[in-house]
Amino acid sequence: MQIRVNRRLVEVSAPDDTPLLWVLRDHLGLTGPKYGCGIGACGACTSLRAGQPIRTCVVSLAEVGDAEITTIEGLSDNGDHPVQQAWKELDVPQCGYCQAGQIMTTVALLARNPHPTDEDIDEALSGQVCRCGTYQRIRAAVHRAAELAEEER
Amino acid sequence: MTITMSRRAVLGAAGGALVLTVSVADEAMSMSERQASFTPNVYIELLPDGVTQLTVPRTEIGQGVRTSLAMLLAEELAVPFSTVRVRIADLDVRYGSQMTAGSLSVRSLFDPLRRAGATARAVLIAAAARRWGVSPDSCYAVDGQVRHPQRGSLPYQSLLAEAATIDPSTVPVRLLPREQWRILGRPQRRVDTHDVVTGALRYGMDLQIPGTLVAVVARPPTLDATVASVDDRAARAVPGVRNVVTIPSGVAVIATDTATALRARDLLTITWNQPRLNADSRTWRQELMAAAPEPTQIPSGGEVFRATYQMPMLACSPMEPSNATAHVRPDGTVEIWTGSQNPADARDRAVATTGRPSSRITVHVMPTGGGFGGKLFDRAAEEAVRLSAVTGTPVRVMWTRQDETRHCLARPASAHTMVAVLDGSGTPIWRHHGVATWPLTVMPFLNEQFILQDGNHFPYSVPGNVRLALCPAPLPTGFFRSVYSGQFVPAEELFLTAVAHRRGRDPLQLRLDLLRNSEQARLRRCIEEVAEAAVWRNVVGTGRGMGIGCMDNYGSRIAVIADVSVSPTDGLRVHRLFVAVDVGVVVNPLGVEAQVQGAAVDAISIAAGAQLTVRQGAIEQSSFRDYPWLRMDRMPEIQVTIVEPGESTPVGGVGELALPATLAAVGGAVHAATGVAPTGIPYLNRRD
Ligand code: FES
Ligand code: FES
Numbered sequence: 001m002q003i004r005v006n007r008r009l010v011e012v013s014a015p016d017d018t019p020l021l022w023v024l025r026d027h028l029g030l031t032g033p034k035y036g037c038g039i040g041a042c043g044a045c046t047s048l049r050a051g052q053p054i055r056t057c058v059v060s061l062a063e064v065g066d067a068e069i070t071t072i073e074g075l076s077d078n079g080d081h082p083v084q085q086a087w088k089e090l091d092v093p094q095c096g097y098c099q100a101g102q103i104m105t106t107v108a109l110l111a112r113n114p115h116p117t118d119e120d121i122d123e124a125l126s127g128q129v130c131r132c133g134t135y136q137r138i139r140a141a142v143h144r145a146a147e148l149a150e151e152e153r
Numbered sequence: 154m155t156i157t158m159s160r161r162a163v164l165g166a167a168g169g170a171l172v173l174t175v176s177v178a179d180e181a182m183s184m185s186e187r188q189a190s191f192t193p194n195v196y197i198e199l200l201p202d203g204v205t206q207l208t209v210p211r212t213e214i215g216q217g218v219r220t221s222l223a224m225l226l227a228e229e230l231a232v233p234f235s236t237v238r239v240r241i242a243d244l245d246v247r248y249g250s251q252m253t254a255g256s257l258s259v260r261s262l263f264d265p266l267r268r269a270g271a272t273a274r275a276v277l278i279a280a281a282a283r284r285w286g287v288s289p290d291s292c293y294a295v296d297g298q299v300r301h302p303q304r305g306s307l308p309y310q311s312l313l314a315e316a317a318t319i320d321p322s323t324v325p326v327r328l329l330p331r332e333q334w335r336i337l338g339r340p341q342r343r344v345d346t347h348d349v350v351t352g353a354l355r356y357g358m359d360l361q362i363p364g365t366l367v368a369v370v371a372r373p374p375t376l377d378a379t380v381a382s383v384d385d386r387a388a389r390a391v392p393g394v395r396n397v398v399t400i401p402s403g404v405a406v407i408a409t410d411t412a413t414a415l416r417a418r419d420l421l422t423i424t425w426n427q428p429r430l431n432a433d434s435r436t437w438r439q440e441l442m443a444a445a446p447e448p449t450q451i452p453s454g455g456e457v458f459r460a461t462y463q464m465p466m467l468a469c470s471p472m473e474p475s476n477a478t479a480h481v482r483p484d485g486t487v488e489i490w491t492g493s494q495n496p497a498d499a500r501d502r503a504v505a506t507t508g509r510p511s512s513r514i515t516v517h518v519m520p521t522g523g524g525f526g527g528k529l530f531d532r533a534a535e536e537a538v539r540l541s542a543v544t545g546t547p548v549r550v551m552w553t554r555q556d557e558t559r560h561c562l563a564r565p566a567s568a569h570t571m572v573a574v575l576d577g578s579g580t581p582i583w584r585h586h587g588v589a590t591w592p593l594t595v596m597p598f599l600n601e602q603f604i605l606q607d608g609n610h611f612p613y614s615v616p617g618n619v620r621l622a623l624c625p626a627p628l629p630t631g632f633f634r635s636v637y638s639g640q641f642v643p644a645e646e647l648f649l650t651a652v653a654h655r656r657g658r659d660p661l662q663l664r665l666d667l668l669r670n671s672e673q674a675r676l677r678r679c680i681e682e683v684a685e686a687a688v689w690r691n692v693v694g695t696g697r698g699m700g701i702g703c704m705d706n707y708g709s710r711i712a713v714i715a716d717v718s719v720s721p722t723d724g725l726r727v728h729r730l731f732v733a734v735d736v737g738v739v740v741n742p743l744g745v746e747a748q749v750q751g752a753a754v755d756a757i758s759i760a761a762g763a764q765l766t767v768r769q770g771a772i773e774q775s776s777f778r779d780y781p782w783l784r785m786d787r788m789p790e791i792q793v794t795i796v797e798p799g800e801s802t803p804v805g806g807v808g809e810l811a812l813p814a815t816l817a818a819v820g821g822a823v824h825a826a827t828g829v830a831p832t833g834i835p836y837l838n839r840r841d
Contacts, residue, residue, distance in 0.1 A: 032352025097522025133754025
């Protein structure tokens with residue numbers, strides 16, 4: 001089966017019902033999306049399907065179709081996407097394990113809502129657990145990313 | 154501490170590197186046995202390309218230790234922060250303990266690293282002075298160079314060979330006075346963030362060693378259950394499954410990839426012997442409550458006031474579940490990769506499992522997605538070793554979130570009987586704290602004395618006593634952020650707040666009244682600072698209120714004020730949290746803030762309902778759904794004020810500091826908001 005991941009067409013041989021997370025990690029070596037729960041309850045595995053955030057641990061290979069999948073590895077060439085820049089500027093991560101999911105969810109949020117309010121952020125990001133408790137910096141970084149994206153436009 | 158220096162040829166680099174080795178006493182184990190080991194365990198290498206490599210026997214568990222330690226060295230060595238690289242050492246007996254716990258990483262290395270940096274600086278200055286033919290006193294070091302007012306400057310790289318010929322004991326070593334610090338005490342962003350935000354950082358779970366097989370384990374459904382029989386035909390029939398092996402912890406499925414292993418595990422039919430189907434945490438609660446010691450004698454002369462509290466079992470649930478990769482090779486060597494807080498445990502388990510000597514076992518310490526005390530005992534590494542011994546290939550064992558929750562080493566539950574004698578004005582003049590709890594089954598040698606040392610930190614001037622009753626642990630128990638302080642301190646603080654409300658006194662003012670001695674000044678100051686930041690108000694029974702919690706522990710002080718509402722529709726919501734901390738000398742204010750916020754998030758999660766309960770022999774919770782950790786929509790604004798104590802205060806611990814005090818502050822606020830004294834944690838949604 002062929003799927004599109006990070007602007008490349010890749011060949012995958014795995015059963016149809018294989019969760020996309022394991023296709024990405026074990027078959028394609030894209031270990032940016034993390035395993036946190038495997039049941040859609042933590043958001044560590046979040047990546048984008050056609051720009052929309054999905055929990056790759058509960059989306060099967062068959063459900064991917066020909067939509068473009070973007071993982072954290074495919075977000076930018078040099079780690080300079082406005083969201084990544086903001087994350088660095090505000091020193092967001094602690095252990096960092098949840099942050100790919102936080103970042104990808106934020107990318108999707110800003111794409112549909114370039115200037116989110118705190119309430120918008122709550123709504124978009126409340127599915128993402130950060131066990132280290134970095135939420136306060138995440139919130140500030142989402143606002144900062146919105147500014148940086150505005151400057152780039 | 155001893156510092157030695159040598160020049161070592163570095164492969165692939167031109168010329169040699171200047172190498173300093175430092176022996177740091179083994180303070181992480183000071184609670185039990187401090188080893189008098191004087192083998193070097195910290196390596197500092199000044200490489201010819203201008204990079205300084207620091208190798209430390211500690212783990213990065215998200216606490217920013219790599220950043221803090223680089224700051225310490227860069228300051229005294231007088232090199233730019235960005236040129237210091239910190240490597241986490243592989244396990245090596247020469248390092249002594251490599252445990253990362255007890256908020257001790259920076260504390261134990263604060264002096265040794267600065268001293269080592271200052272020694273290297275002095276030696277480099279001596280080398281430059283010799284070359285120039287001037288007095289070392291006329292030279293100084295800055296930005297990786299030795300400078301002289303007339304002679305100009307020499308980069309360290311050009312001095313390495315000469316420096317190596319100088320005996321460090323012959324040069325005067327002077328630590329920089331605090332007013333000359335340029336790096337320490339200033340906000341420093343983390344060194345590893347770029348790799349995190351690009352997905353490039355490889356955690357233990359992300360290792361890709363060619364030929365690695367992946368294993369998951371079907372674990373006992375109830376406490377102490379063992380495998381009676383296994384029908385693994387369906388599992389073995391799944392393409393990609395390589396083996397199914399019964400091991401002491403369950404039935405392992407080994408496959409070419411994770412999805413296959415998980416799918417096949419679900420196809421196992423296992424019959425279990427289940428000796429403890431009746432285990433129930435409600436019974437355990439009652440037993441603890443009954444065991445909590447009563448005072449033998451209560452002094453007369455005032456009102457006797459009493460209360461009881463219950464504290465829950467908790468799971469560490471780090472974001473990255475336990476996992477480890479092992480390769481047991483035919484040549485007798487064993488290699489292990491694990492994101493452990495205590496890599497020696499993985500080695501010891503490998504020795505016990507394979508019978509091979511520890512000299513044949515290498516443990517690589519991987520970056521890990523959180524620890525919180527949950528990665529001190531490496532059961533995943535033991536399983537990986539067992540399975541690799543069967544397959545001969547590298548095997549990665551992955552625990553699922555459900556495994557991580559149901560098979561955690563639980564933070565013990567506890568019950569507390571508090572008694573106070575109040576004088577005419579409602580001030581406590583005597584106190585009794587009776588605690589019943591369980592020991593840590595992972596560390597049987599940590600006795601009552603250890604538990605009291607860890608938990609008992611009552612800072613106020615109220616005479617009285619603490620008595621501890623240890624009951625047998627009914628399930629495997631282990632460490633958790635703040636361990637026993639997380640039980641003792643909230644109980645004492647909730648009680649003190651209840652004492653205040655009993656006579657309509659202000660809980661914050663009562664604390665100040667009980668902290669009048671000079672050795673209590675640091676805590677007192679934290680309370681005063683936080684009261685001002687929060688604009689403290691003692692209002693009771695309006696649905697919204699403020700509470701205060703304090704602690705003096707880990708060489709640090711903390712006071713927390715929580716502003717909380719409690720309502721039938723919205724439950725317990727922490728609106729704002731104010732924290733004042735005195736952590737002695739501050740290494741990295743950003744790190745302090747992050748650790749405080751993290752521990753506060755833990756406390757709010759636990760206050761609002763994260764807890765483990767056991768029914769019919771099994772832990773009921775299995776993921777962040779039913780063991781709910783705080784999320785963005787309930788995250789309060791947390792304002793952290795760092796209170797700087799006087800010059801001579803040593804560096805204190807940070808990682809565990811904020812949890813007990815925040816639990817207490819939230820509880821005090823619940824008391825104020827509802828007018829009803831809490832009887833235990835969680836404050837809402839408690840299930841026994
Ligand atoms: S791993 Fe996918 S939501 Fe938790
Ligand atoms: S940074 Fe550790 S879980 Fe979010």
